[in-house]
Amino acid sequence: MAFILPPLPYPREALAPTISAETVDFHYGKHHQAYVTNLNNLTAGTPWEGKALEEIVLAAKDALFNNAAQVWNHTFYWKGLKPGGGGPPTGVVADAIAGAFGGFDAFKEQLTKAAVGHFGSGWAWLVLAGGKLAVESTANAGCPLQEGKTPLLTCDVWEHAYYIDYRNARPKYVEAFWGLVNWDFVAANLTAAKKG
Amino acid sequence: MAKLTLPPLPYGYAALEPWIDEPTMRVHHDKHHQAYLDNLLKAITGTEFENVPPEKLLAGLGQIPEKIRAAVRNHGGGYVNHNLFWETMAPQAGGAPAGELAKAVGKEFGSFDAFKEKFAAAAAGQFGSGWAWLVVTRAGALAVYSLPNQDNPVTGGDTAILGLDVWEHAYYLKYQNRRAEYIGNWWNVVNWTKVGELYGRARK
Structure with a gap:
C-alpha cells in the first residue's frame, strides 16, 4: 500500500502566530x-x-x-507541537529531564544551542539513548532511529520551517518553538520506550 | 591586509527583479552574508590566520587548527561563496558565454544547453543546503558538481568560476518550495562576461 501524508493533528492555523x-x-x-x-x-x-x-x-x-x-x-x-503547548513539562518527563540535565532550564538551553548552532539543514532532537536522555542534532534527513536511539521531541531547523515567519532569525523561531511543545507526546514516547 | 569587509552589491537590491526579488536580496546580502563575515572574523581575529585571505584558508583547511576549522569552513565558505555569487550575476544579463569559455563549455559538455542541464540537475539534486558549482580543475578542465552547505570547491583543489546558491534562504521568499523554478529563472541574471574573466584568470 502506498504511503499517505498523515493528517495534521490540528488545523493549519492552530500554531499561529508562532508558526503561521x-x-x-x-x-x-x-x-x-x-x-x-x-x-x-x-x-x-x-x-x-x-x-x-x-x-x-x-x-x-x-x-x-x-x-x-x-x-x-x-x-x-x-x-510534537500543539496549540497552547509549551511550559515546563511535568511528571515522568520532568523527572527524566531533571535527572539528565539538572533541570528544565539547562535542558532548554542545550536543545536551543543544538538547534541554533546546527549549520545548514537539519534537526535538533531530544532522544533516549542507552536509557538516558540526550540532546543532538542531525544533518538534512538524519534521524536518531538510525543510531538505535529513540526520538522524544524534535525541532526542524531547515530554513523552510521558519523562513516565511522569521527570515534569517533562527534563534527567534527556536525560542518561539518552546511555546508549542506538546509534552504529552514527549511523555507518551518516553513511557513507550521505557516499556519497550 | 586590511580587515575583511562586506562588499556592497555591485547593483541595486531590486536590480535582479523579477528573477530574484528585492526582499530576498536585502536579507541575503545584509543579514546572511554579513553574518558569515562576522562569524569568520570572530573565529580568526587575534590568530595567526587573521591576515590570510579567506580563499587561502579554505584551500588549506586541513592545516587550520581543529578549534576554528569548522567555523572557517562554514563561515569563511559562506563569505567567499556569496562574494562570488553577487559578482557573477547582473541585471540584463543571461544569454550564453562567449570566447574561450564558450569553446571550453562546448568541448567539456557538448553544448551550452547540455551544460545548463547538467548544472541545473546538480542544483536541483543537492539535498538540503548547498551550492551548484562550475569549476576549473587543477588540470584546467571545466567540471560541474554540487557541494553541501558552504563548502567551497577550492578545498578540493578546484577553482569556482560560477556558483548557484540553493540554500532555501536564497529563494524561499519568492519561490518557496519551487527550487526548480528558481534555478530556471536564475539563468536570466548570470553575468557570463564576469564568468569568462574568472575562467581566464583560473587558467593562468
Missing part, C-alpha cells in the same frame, strides 16, 4: 507531501514496496533514505 498558516501550508502541504510522493515513486514496483516506513528509514540509503526519513521526521515534528 502560510508556513504550515508550504511545510506540511508542499514539503511533507513531496517527501511522501517521492517515497511512493521510489518504492513502487521495488522490493521496498509494502515495507514499513521505519524499516525503510533503518535500511535505505541516498534518495530513498532521504525521502523516507523526511516523511518520518516531519510526522514526528507535527505531533
Whole structure:
C-alpha cells in the first residue's frame, strides 16, 4: 500500500502566530507531501514496496533514505507541537529531564544551542539513548532511529520551517518553538520506550 | 591586509527583479552574508590566520587548527561563496558565454544547453543546503558538481568560476518550495562576461 501524508493533528492555523498558516501550508502541504510522493515513486514496483516506513528509514540509503526519513521526521515534528503547548513539562518527563540535565532550564538551553548552532539543514532532537536522555542534532534527513536511539521531541531547523515567519532569525523561531511543545507526546514516547 | 569587509552589491537590491526579488536580496546580502563575515572574523581575529585571505584558508583547511576549522569552513565558505555569487550575476544579463569559455563549455559538455542541464540537475539534486558549482580543475578542465552547505570547491583543489546558491534562504521568499523554478529563472541574471574573466584568470 502506498504511503499517505498523515493528517495534521490540528488545523493549519492552530500554531499561529508562532508558526503561521502560510508556513504550515508550504511545510506540511508542499514539503511533507513531496517527501511522501517521492517515497511512493521510489518504492513502487521495488522490493521496498509494502515495507514499513521505519524499516525503510533503518535500511535505505541516498534518495530513498532521504525521502523516507523526511516523511518520518516531519510526522514526528507535527505531533510534537500543539496549540497552547509549551511550559515546563511535568511528571515522568520532568523527572527524566531533571535527572539528565539538572533541570528544565539547562535542558532548554542545550536543545536551543543544538538547534541554533546546527549549520545548514537539519534537526535538533531530544532522544533516549542507552536509557538516558540526550540532546543532538542531525544533518538534512538524519534521524536518531538510525543510531538505535529513540526520538522524544524534535525541532526542524531547515530554513523552510521558519523562513516565511522569521527570515534569517533562527534563534527567534527556536525560542518561539518552546511555546508549542506538546509534552504529552514527549511523555507518551518516553513511557513507550521505557516499556519497550 | 586590511580587515575583511562586506562588499556592497555591485547593483541595486531590486536590480535582479523579477528573477530574484528585492526582499530576498536585502536579507541575503545584509543579514546572511554579513553574518558569515562576522562569524569568520570572530573565529580568526587575534590568530595567526587573521591576515590570510579567506580563499587561502579554505584551500588549506586541513592545516587550520581543529578549534576554528569548522567555523572557517562554514563561515569563511559562506563569505567567499556569496562574494562570488553577487559578482557573477547582473541585471540584463543571461544569454550564453562567449570566447574561450564558450569553446571550453562546448568541448567539456557538448553544448551550452547540455551544460545548463547538467548544472541545473546538480542544483536541483543537492539535498538540503548547498551550492551548484562550475569549476576549473587543477588540470584546467571545466567540471560541474554540487557541494553541501558552504563548502567551497577550492578545498578540493578546484577553482569556482560560477556558483548557484540553493540554500532555501536564497529563494524561499519568492519561490518557496519551487527550487526548480528558481534555478530556471536564475539563468536570466548570470553575468557570463564576469564568468569568462574568472575562467581566464583560473587558467593562468
